[in-house]
Amino acid sequence: MAFTRATGKHRAPSRLTRRSAQVVGLAALATTGVVGSLASPALAADTEAAQVADTGLIQAVALDATLAEQIDAQAHAQRQQAEAIAAAKAEAAAEAKARAAKAKAKAEAERKAEARAKEVREEKARAARAAERARLNAFHLPVAGSHVTTGYRSGGSLWSSGSHSGVDFLAPSGSSVVAVGAGTVVEAGWGGAYGNNIVLRMTDGTYTQYGHLSSIGVSVGQSVSSGQQIGLSGSTGNSTGPHLHFEVRSTPDYGSDMDPVGYLRLHGLSV
Template sequence: MRKNSTMKNRTPKSVNRGRVAVVTGGLVAALALGSTAAFAAGAGHEAAPVSAVAAAPAASSVSDVLQKQVTGQKDAAAQAKAKAEAAAKAAAEAKKEAAAKAAADRKARIAGWMTPTPHYVLGAGYAQVGVHWAHTHSGQDFVVPTGSTVRAAHTGTVVTAGWGGAYGNNIVIQHGSQLYTQYGHLSHIEVHVGEQVITGQEIGKSGSTGNSTGPHLHFEVRTTPYYGSSVEPLHFLRAHGVNP
């Protein structure tokens, strides 16, 4: 009887082996599942830093672009300012040079000589003989219409301005010791005695007053302010750089 009971309670070896296989398989499956979950969890934790790293360069790139734009704008503004300052400096220098040239030209003109009227035809000459003069002609006539500009042939001081008998309305200018010029037959006088005039300054208008047969300017170069001291005016002007 005991023998039979023992036999009933015994489990066949094949069954035990099957149970071991099942348990082992379960453990393996559990381990595999755990590993997979752990990997998935680990992967999830590592994904965040990858996204952050990817986002950081993007933000840095935008910042760099903005910084470059700001820098470019500053550089452009600096260049524009430099150009404006250079242009202003050049304009100031050009203006200064022009003023200096004008002053030099004026100084040269004041120091120089010119014809007593700008547009003319040469008429009766110096020492010419004729019925219109008591002796010979004492000056050079510049034939011009009445009202033409009469200008100082050289810088000086007015010593006569008014009626001059045969010369009609006339002006005499002193230019230095023993050097005078005279302008006769004027229709209008624009200066007064004692006035300082410069080369080229308008002093009156041409006419035909006094002993005159028609509109013209009578011009003399003298060694005194009076009649009888004249010299050949065209020769004098040519000697001083003027070609009438």
């Protein structure tokens, strides 16, 4: 009777299966460095299995080297990228700093320019005020281009006091009569022997009087500037002909008269 091999799970592994297992075992042992000492006699005798084991070891070493190179390359690329980012940030920071410095310099220049412009405006304003003060404080002859025909304290029967309390300026009828300086009108109207007359209280506290006018152009309480026309010359009141009677007083009252020529010269006029 012939015997047959049992099938199923009791079947013995084939030679090819045994060899495959041996190759796998050898490759695993090769990675731990104990290939030679633990090899079985069957594996040593099996040339094909040894060749397969040697090929697996070389492949494992080659893979390790390639992976290391890839890691190094990746690390190098990351370093380069980090350095590039750092350089870009540094450049951006430098540009921002430069812009800030430029903006600060521009703002400072604008501030200085504005300060200088303000100084110039203030200087012009001061100059204008000074010019205005000078104009207001400047004195004028009561009749432009005229001269004195009868002096102060001249004697004679023409004056009730026996002497001239002011000076007479040559002034044809209708000549413009101006305030010799800035002041306020305290009298404007008929003044008896003075005829139509005006009295101004000057800014320095003295009083000036303009007599024998043909017309009056201001009213009491009005402020007048130096050189402003206040009336026209004539021959009203106690007068022998057209002229301007001009007096300077320390008070608004008759009898407090001062030398008109000396007063005008004190204020810079050539009389």
